[in-house]
Amino acid sequence: MRQRKKTKQVKAGSLAIGGGAPVSIQSMTNIPIERVDETIAQIMQLADQGAGLVRLALRNAESAGYLKKIIPAVSIPLCADVHFDYRIAVAAIRAGASKVRINPGNIGDAVGVREVVKAARDHGVPIRIGVNSGSVDRRKFPEVTPGSLVASAMEHVRILEDNDFTDIVVSIKSSDILQTIEANKLFSDERDYPVHIGLTEAGYGVTCMVQSSVAIGHLLMLGIGDTIRVSMTGDPAEEIIVARRILESVGERRCLVRIVSCPTCGRTDPSLDILDLAQRVDQEVTARFEKILAEKNTTLQVAVMGCEVNGPGEAKEADAGLAGIRDGRLLLFAKGEKVKVVDHRDAVTALIEEIGKVVNAF
Ligand code: SF4
Numbered sequence: 001m002r003q004r005k006k007t008k009q010v011k012a013g014s015l016a017i018g019g020g021a022p023v024s025i026q027s028m029t030n031i032p033i034e035r036v037d038e039t040i041a042q043i044m045q046l047a048d049q050g051a052g053l054v055r056l057a058l059r060n061a062e063s064a065g066y067l068k069k070i071i072p073a074v075s076i077p078l079c080a081d082v083h084f085d086y087r088i089a090v091a092a093i094r095a096g097a098s099k100v101r102i103n104p105g106n107i108g109d110a111v112g113v114r115e116v117v118k119a120a121r122d123h124g125v126p127i128r129i130g131v132n133s134g135s136v137d138r139r140k141f142p143e144v145t146p147g148s149l150v151a152s153a154m155e156h157v158r159i160l161e162d163n164d165f166t167d168i169v170v171s172i173k174s175s176d177i178l179q180t181i182e183a184n185k186l187f188s189d190e191r192d193y194p195v196h197i198g199l200t201e202a203g204y205g206v207t208c209m210v211q212s213s214v215a216i217g218h219l220l221m222l223g224i225g226d227t228i229r230v231s232m233t234g235d236p237a238e239e240i241i242v243a244r245r246i247l248e249s250v251g252e253r254r255c256l257v258r259i260v261s262c263p264t265c266g267r268t269d270p271s272l273d274i275l276d277l278a279q280r281v282d283q284e285v286t287a288r289f290e291k292i293l294a295e296k297n298t299t300l301q302v303a304v305m306g307c308e309v310n311g312p313g314e315a316k317e318a319d320a321g322l323a324g325i326r327d328g329r330l331l332l333f334a335k336g337e338k339v340k341v342v343d344h345r346d347a348v349t350a351l352i353e354e355i356g357k358v359v360n361a362f
Contacts, residue, residue: 013077013098018194024052064091086112104159146182171196194226204233268306
């Protein structure tokens with residue numbers, strides 16, 4: 001993996017973005033801001049899952065009033081997403097938003113932009129410019145290409161620079177993976193501002209997960225990306241889980257509990273449900289040991305394998321694990337040694353007990 005590009009660092013409240021800060025995860029609420037209690041609950045859930053910043057759509061003049069109620073109730077920086085009306089952006093900053101997402105080219109006239117910049121400067125709030133394939137001005141750029149996406153972003157960047165404002169985060173997104181990658185590479189050659197990366201309108205479920213992982217993972221492995229969002233149709237909490245896995249996969253975050261499991265094959269005892277076992281092991285081990293592992297500054301690998309022929313051998317790197325045998329029984333092993341044979345109904349409990357011993361010995 002190439003070394004991460006050293007970008008300028010900006011602060012969104014307590015969250016540092018760029019300049020060598022850990023790559024942060026962000027998401028967006030999908031509840032109208034007027035439903036204050038539900039919005040607060042969703043933000044807290046996203047924070048618990050690992051979000052470093054949450055964005056909210058502010059659609060009208062009243063929105064900043066709701067934002068003001070939400071901010072003191074949450075423990076995480078919030079970004080106000082505003083289009084077309086600079087007065088909403090200014091009100092959001094005054095209400096305590098830690099960051100605003102606008103496009104200076106469509107937020108108002110030069111006076112309006114100056115008002116937003118002044119408020120942002122006075123309150124130490126960075127501005128995120130967000131360009132995607134839908135926001136490219138087709139009169140100026142008839143075709144959406146990596147070049148036109150970057151040119152469009154640069155128009156907005158220059159407006160802020162002309163106002164002497166450089167606490168900028170830039171996102172350039174497309175629903176096309178290659179276009180997103182190329183555009184971010186081009187922008188990275190143009191400026192040193194921190195970048196927010198992701199695909200836009202990435203869809204839902206497995207398709208979204210795979211496409212986002214390819215685009216975000218590829219850019220991170222090129223050393224590009226300071227904060228990420230997986231844009232997924234559905235519950236935003238899912239976005240955070242996928243984002244965390246992407247960061248773990250590219251080595252930007254340590255995976256404290258790693259479950260390795262085989263795909264199963266004809267050798268697997270049909271009375272065993274290896275997927276169910278792996279999921280229960282993952283949940284139990286994460287809930288019980290993740291905090292202890294973080295305190296001990298170490299990681300744990302647990303295997304759940306379909307058979308003992310290749311199981312323990314293939315999973316020899318694991319600290320502990322289970323491998324199916326016959327008649328609903330499994331072999332429990334730890335540190336490459338057989339411990340005992342267990343019935344599938346007792347397997348998770350027995351494994352957790354064994355892992356407890358392994359973790360204590362760390
Ligand atoms: S570990 Fe055993 S059951 Fe799993 S895929 Fe390999 S041979 Fe098949």
